[in-house]
Amino acid sequence: MNHGATTSQSLPIVFVNGERAAFDAPAISSRDRGLTLADGLFETMRARRGGVFRLDQHLARLSKGLQVMAIPEPAELRRWVQEAVRQAGEADASIRLTLTRGPGPAGLAPPTDVRPTVVVAVNAMPAFSDETYSIGLRAIVASGRRNAQSPTAGLKTLAYTDAIVTWLEAQRAGADEAIFLDTDGHCSEATASNLFAYREDSLVTPPVTCAALPGITRAAVLELAHAAGIRTAERVFGLDVLASADEVFLTSSLRGIAPVRSLGERTIGTGTAGKVTKRLMTAYLALVDRECGAP
């Protein structure tokens, strides 16, 4: 018996403004400002056993971004996410919540009557290779830089163009990822992940003033490290710290914690997942299990 349970449906599941939409079918106006001007924000979340990891924090971050961008927040956001996850059942999944200012006329001026577009897509979790986690990623230093003085620094806007171009740069260099410096020359983050370095018994990550996103996984890792008695700091640092670190890893909702084994030609630490990294990976998976409801 399975009282009240929903048969899980095959992924992806897509909702547009609360209505189920066929995957890949035309669903968005060609004059939606999300498409024409990247006028919107998004969240990427992890679902496990029918629960969403730190949904409150994701919605709070989105809400803050909507305020900065002066986009009205639809009241149904949480309900739409929960309904999509409910239909997806208990499969591990990633959830992408996209919110745009909706359709509008040509030009920058928003329409007087704003009708936001909300897309909730539940996708299968991306399959990362075992090597990603046991050995680690090969990273390069990005040739472009993140803008610490952007008016949307710290917001998860739709403007991922620079991240894509830089991800392609990493691929062409035979690497998996690229690490951005900010416009002041300080370490910032990777193309879609936060950055951590472990060095001299201390775990450091760039502050959001270095154009780093205030990541939900980043915050969870800082908590876990603190609880494990590891010294932590949000601190401005340069490439020298990264290159001489014992361990480096990246964090994101989809990846969790992923070790970095090299930076350009330089090997990081032992060139494989370090022991602090592995300890945090285990603690993070346990945290996700715990908060999303253990079996």
Added chain:
Amino acid sequence: MNHGATTSQSLPIVFVNGERAAFDAPAISSRDRGLTLADGLFETMRARRGGVFRLDQHLARLSKGLQVMAIPEPAELRRWVQEAVRQAGEADASIRLTLTRGPGPAGLAPPTDVRPTVVVAVNAMPAFSDETYSIGLRAIVASGRRNAQSPTAGLKTLAYTDAIVTWLEAQRAGADEAIFLDTDGHCSEATASNLFAYREDSLVTPPVTCAALPGITRAAVLELAHAAGIRTAERVFGLDVLASADEVFLTSSLRGIAPVRSLGERTIGTGTAGKVTKRLMTAYLALVDRECGAP
């Protein structure tokens, strides 16, 4: 008799991948990377008497951007623009050509099989007030800055989020426009227009290395000024030059040339359209007429 002519249709006219689409109807996949990641580029062009002003230059700039972003260029671009303009008839119009990498899975990695999305929208020309041209715009200095070290600096990508937020900042300040400095503190451009200052008998505009777009109207204005015997320079300059200029104006395909009458509390020159600005406005309108086919 009107052999071969097409009855002009009411605007807007929208084509998606060469097919006429109903205005505002769902036409784009919710997983189009233009929407989810601003993974694309656009051009805004001016049509007059059935011709497109400097279409070749717009397509060349787009093509260069596509190469940097490694997006394949559909062979039909020019034909699709021309067909949309033909259907629009001889009305003055603005044309927005949007090209994205098309639908893709979650994450930054592009799909292996890229099918770009191309939207051509022909809109009525925006109605600017007479005051915009005869007196001029009130501008502020943007609090955020443009990234001179972005890997997509100089490309007209879909990532206009910072421009929108800054345009809203100008509105809240009771102004019409905002002028960006770049991350090195040099004058860059306005939210969607290039910037010119006339001072000491010389017309200057920031070089593209100051995160300014290589605007098509900007290039036309440099040509026109040169032909009129006005000294011109693409030169790095700071706010001091702008504040002490005799005349300041903005250029874009939709606006043409628009004078700036104030910068924050400071009046520029006489606080109205200056004589060099007016001379160039007249020359520019004549140029558009000439190149698009005089009546």
